[in-house]
Amino acid sequence: xxxxxxxxxxxxxxxxxxxxxxxxxxxxxxxxxxxxxxxxxxxxxxxxxxxxxxxxxxxxxxxxxxxxxxxxxxxxxxxxxxxxxxxxxxxxxxxxxxxxxxxxxx
Amino acid sequence: xxxxxxxxxxxxxxxxxxxxxxxxxxxxxxxxxxxxxxxxxxxxxxxxxxxxxxxxxxxxxxxxxxxxxxxxxxxxxxxxxxxxxxxxxxxxxxxxxxxxxxxxxxxxxxxxxxxxxxxxxxxxxxxxxxxxxxxxxxxxxxxxxxxxxxxxxxxxxxxxxxxxxxxxxxxxxxxxxxxxxxxxxxxxxxxxxxxxxxxxxxxxxxxxxxxxxxxxxxxxxxxxxxxxxxxxxxxxxxxxxxxxxxxxxxxxxxxxxxxxxxxxxxxxxxxxxxxxxxxxxxxxxxxxxxxxxxxxxxxxxxxxxxxxxxxxxx
Numbered sequence: 001x002x003x004x005x006x007x008x009x010x011x012x013x014x015x016x017x018x019x020x021x022x023x024x025x026x027x028x029x030x031x032x033x034x035x036x037x038x039x040x041x042x043x044x045x046x047x048x049x050x051x052x053x054x055x056x057x058x059x060x061x062x063x064x065x066x067x068x069x070x071x072x073x074x075x076x077x078x079x080x081x082x083x084x085x086x087x088x089x090x091x092x093x094x095x096x097x098x099x100x101x102x103x104x105x106x
Numbered sequence: 107x108x109x110x111x112x113x114x115x116x117x118x119x120x121x122x123x124x125x126x127x128x129x130x131x132x133x134x135x136x137x138x139x140x141x142x143x144x145x146x147x148x149x150x151x152x153x154x155x156x157x158x159x160x161x162x163x164x165x166x167x168x169x170x171x172x173x174x175x176x177x178x179x180x181x182x183x184x185x186x187x188x189x190x191x192x193x194x195x196x197x198x199x200x201x202x203x204x205x206x207x208x209x210x211x212x213x214x215x216x217x218x219x220x221x222x223x224x225x226x227x228x229x230x231x232x233x234x235x236x237x238x239x240x241x242x243x244x245x246x247x248x249x250x251x252x253x254x255x256x257x258x259x260x261x262x263x264x265x266x267x268x269x270x271x272x273x274x275x276x277x278x279x280x281x282x283x284x285x286x287x288x289x290x291x292x293x294x295x296x297x298x299x300x301x302x303x304x305x306x307x308x309x310x311x312x313x314x315x316x317x318x319x320x321x322x323x324x325x326x327x328x329x330x331x332x333x334x335x336x337x338x339x340x341x342x343x344x345x346x347x348x349x350x351x352x353x354x355x356x357x358x359x360x361x362x363x364x365x366x367x368x369x370x371x372x373x374x375x376x377x378x379x380x381x382x383x384x385x386x387x388x389x390x391x392x393x394x395x396x397x398x399x400x401x402x403x404x405x406x407x408x409x410x411x412x413x414x415x416x417x418x419x420x
Contacts, residue, residue: 006278008254011291011311013282015377028237028310062290062310066239067141074156075135089142097324 014059019048022055028062029069039065044083109184110212112158112171120172124163131159157209167217184212214270235298235307242311244281246318246328249375250350252283257311284377285313286326320348326381328374333390334358349373349383356385364389 138152297307322329342360374381
């Protein structure tokens with residue numbers, strides 16, 4: 001019965017259509033804006049609009065920034081290394097996806 | 107409470123040097139890092155290794171832990187001896203930014219909360235609460251139709267005496283239609299409470315799918331394997347296929363081979379644009395388990411000029 005009384009929370013889905021601001025990214029990753037700006041300089045994140053004042057990022061940036069944050073904190077990887085890990089992980093992910101499809105075709 | 111053998115967890119000897127411990131940790135952390143590893147229990151192992159390293163890398167904690175003696179076995183029922191840490195002066199705190207709230211009861215009992223950072227702040231301090239992150243498992247049908255789901259999260263928090271415990275928190279959350287694996291739902295104000303008059307943080311829910319008995323999910327596309335009788339594949343047929351939106355009729359073209367993919371546009375997870383449903387054809391042979399079935403196979407053998415190994419040149 002208790003569950004029935006809970007209010008239904010409706011959130012914002014961070015999909016391809018949504019964006020996150022610089023400050024939202026900073027809060028969600030618990031980092032300073034400088035750190036996000038380093039990711040932009042490194043080419044890991046690409047803001048949709050020009051200046052840091054009104055930076056908007058595609059919502060998928062949150063996942064990337066969080067992963068890089070974890071890699072840095074937990075494994076001591078530097079930013080360039082983390083960027084490389086991200087690229088390799090993207091590649092592994094797409095290869096795994098193709099592998100699963102191919103395996104099921106056999 | 108179970109005894110934890112931190113040396114065993116790290117795979118090092120009890121007399122390992124600090125350098126050896128560091129190397130072992132780096133190696134295990136890379137292996138089990140939840141963002142990188144594909145091991146099923148990566149997250150649990152990563153936390154366990156982090157906890158072991160937290161103790162062994164710090165000469166004070168390591169010495170105190172060693173004092174418990176070498177005769178304990180992992181998993182053995184453990185109660186710390188009274189005043190076990192007298193004579194040790196811990197300087198406390200600040201060794202890692204590791205997520206100490208995830209450490210075991212064993213760690214908490216031995217080293218308490220004072221080692222896990224989080225210094226006090228002035229009473230007039232106002233700050234926005236931290237953002238929290240959690241992962242939820244949903245059914246494919248929830249993403250297809252949208253749904254309201256009750257989820258239970260374990261929230262680590264400090265009680266009035268500064269002791270850590272986990273509280274169960276139940277939330278009812280709307281799962282938006284069209285969500286796909288890995289996407290996050292942001293619930294404003296549902297994170298950690300703010301300090302002073304600061305607002306609460308946000309809660310981010312990362313969406314993952316439970317395995318489905320017959321659909322595989324790739325982004326918003328779905329894959330289903332459809333078994334066909336040999337004559338359906340050979341002659342063409344109209345067969346029924348389940349889709350998350352209901353059963354549809356699918357036309358199988360004549361001379362379809364196993365592995366052929368037929369695309370049902372827009373029948374995947376809805377969105378702009380919706381994903382597709384791929385039907386992967388499989389051909390299932392009727393068993394030759396009766397005289398009549400055997401006779402039919404023999405008839406094909408006699409009357410069809412068919413060499414399945416023609417491409418192999420034999």
